[in-house]
Amino acid sequence: MTIKMLAVDLDGTLLTSTNTIASETKRMLTIARKSGIKIVLASGRPLSGILQYADELGLEGDDQFATVFNGGVAQSYSGHVLFSHEQNYHDFETMIRLQRLADINLHFETTEAFYTLDRDINVQMGINASTTNNRILVRDKKEIPKDFTYIKCEYTGSTEEVSRFWNRIPDWVEKQYNVVRSAENIVEFNNPSASKGLALAELADRLGFEENEVMLFGDQGNDISMFSNPNFFKVAMGNAIDEIKERADYVTDDNNHNGIAKALKKFVL
Numbered sequence: 002m003t004i005k006m007l008a009v010d011l012d013g014t015l016l017t018s019t020n021t022i023a024s025e026t027k028r029m030l031t032i033a034r035k036s037g038i039k040i041v042l043a044s045g046r047p048l049s050g051i052l053q054y055a056d057e058l059g060l061e062g063d064d065q066f067a068t069v070f071n072g073g074v075a076q077s078y079s080g081h082v083l084f085s086h087e088q089n090y091h092d093f094e095t096m097i098r099l100q101r102l103a104d105i106n107l108h109f110e111t112t113e114a115f116y117t118l119d120r121d122i123n124v125q126m127g128i129n130a131s132t133t134n135n136r137i138l139v140r141d142k143k144e145i146p147k148d149f150t151y152i153k154c155e156y157t158g159s160t161e162e163v164s165r166f167w168n169r170i171p172d173w174v175e176k177q178y179n180v181v182r183s184a185e186n187i188v189e190f191n192n193p194s195a196s197k198g199l200a201l202a203e204l205a206d207r208l209g210f211e212e213n214e215v216m217l218f219g220d221q222g223n224d225i226s227m228f229s230n231p232n233f234f235k236v237a238m239g240n241a242i243d244e245i246k247e248r249a250d251y252v253t254d255d256n257n258h259n260g261i262a263k264a265l266k267k268f269v270l
Contacts, residue, residue, distance in 0.1 A: 002234065004269050005210045006039040008068075008201050008217035009261065010224050011051060014238050015042070017257050020132070022057055029262040030058050032270055039208060042067040043197050045153070045183055045223050047110060048076050050133030066208075070110060071181065071191050071223050072200030073152040082112075084203065086195035087150040092178075096154050096190060097142075099174065103166035105158035109151040114138050116151070125157035125186050153191050160185045183223040198226030201233070216269065218253075218261055219245055236264045 007030070009015050017023055034040050040060055042051050048069050055061065055078050063077045075083040093109065097118065100107045106126045108117040114136045117126070122137065130137045156166055163186045170180065170188075179191040197219075205215050212232035219227055220241035228235045228248035237246045239255035246252050251268070254260040 002268055003214055004038060004216045004234065005214040006041060006205055006208065006216070007033060007265075007269075008041045008043045008197075008215060008227065008233075010197075010217075010219040010221070010227075011042060011044045011046065011054065013220040013240060013256050014218050014224075015054065015256070015261065022054060023257075023259050023262070025259045026262045027057060029265045029270060033265060034059060036270070038269070039210070040065070041201065041204065042069075043072070043201060043217070043219075043224075043227065044069055045071045045189060046133045047112060047135065047152075048074075048078075048080065049135060052078065052134075066204060068197060068200040068204060070152040071179070071183075071189055071195065072197040072226070073191050073195040074112070075200055075204050083207065084200075085152065086192040087152055088154070088190075088192050090145075090147050090149050092190075092192075093145065093149060093151065093154075095174075099166075099170070100156065102169040103156075103158065103162045105156045105162050105166055107154060107156050108137065110135075110153045110155065111151050116140055116145070118142055123158055126155075129155065129157065129187075152195075153189055155190075156188045157186055163188060179226070181223040181225070183221055189223060196226035197224060198228075198230050198233075201227060202230060216264075218264070220256070221245070234268070236261075 061078050068075050074085040106119050106123045108115045179196050216234040217227050218236045220238040235249045237249035237252045238260045253264040
């Protein structure tokens, strides 16, 4: 097996339950990078939410890339946008209408900030903003210009309310948007052309790699698009949901026990 690109999800995959990179995982990824393998952080977070971990792994500059916002954007770590798939004001209005399906918060993510119309902000939205180093800008709808665009929106709330929302999403919505439940209390909407799997395929092509030269690691619902590509070599974390494990070529140890490092030793290094 010849692997030229490693795509690594962050939460629950690269990061332990304490939001750190285990030393052995860091060591093996550094060895891989120095051997010429391209390391791509593939996250639902914006770039601002992954830079500290990219720095730890020595990923920087215009020739190292991440796919962020669930594949909505591919950027270099210096901030250059390679490609993006945005949503517009019509989508914005559709998302507001869907919010009525449950008692949940809604915010819209751009490369600069989170925007919300909600005055009462739940803990999860605050956590998301904090962990991604983003501002939450509370606005009235009339303050949002008609040319407003955003990359991704998120619905957050209690597990019960998010489940209620998830079960009420109409079929037509899932045909028009890329919809994932990335955690028990988070549902995310992207442009239908945007997903982690599509972004990684496009990035690999632009970098001159074949899809069978890509190995990826993931654990949650927003990773399913990566695990649906038959050409990628797919490694599920031991803590992954069943839908990920069922699609994997290999199931490694969990994120708290160097699952990435163990798979790299077995198949790559």
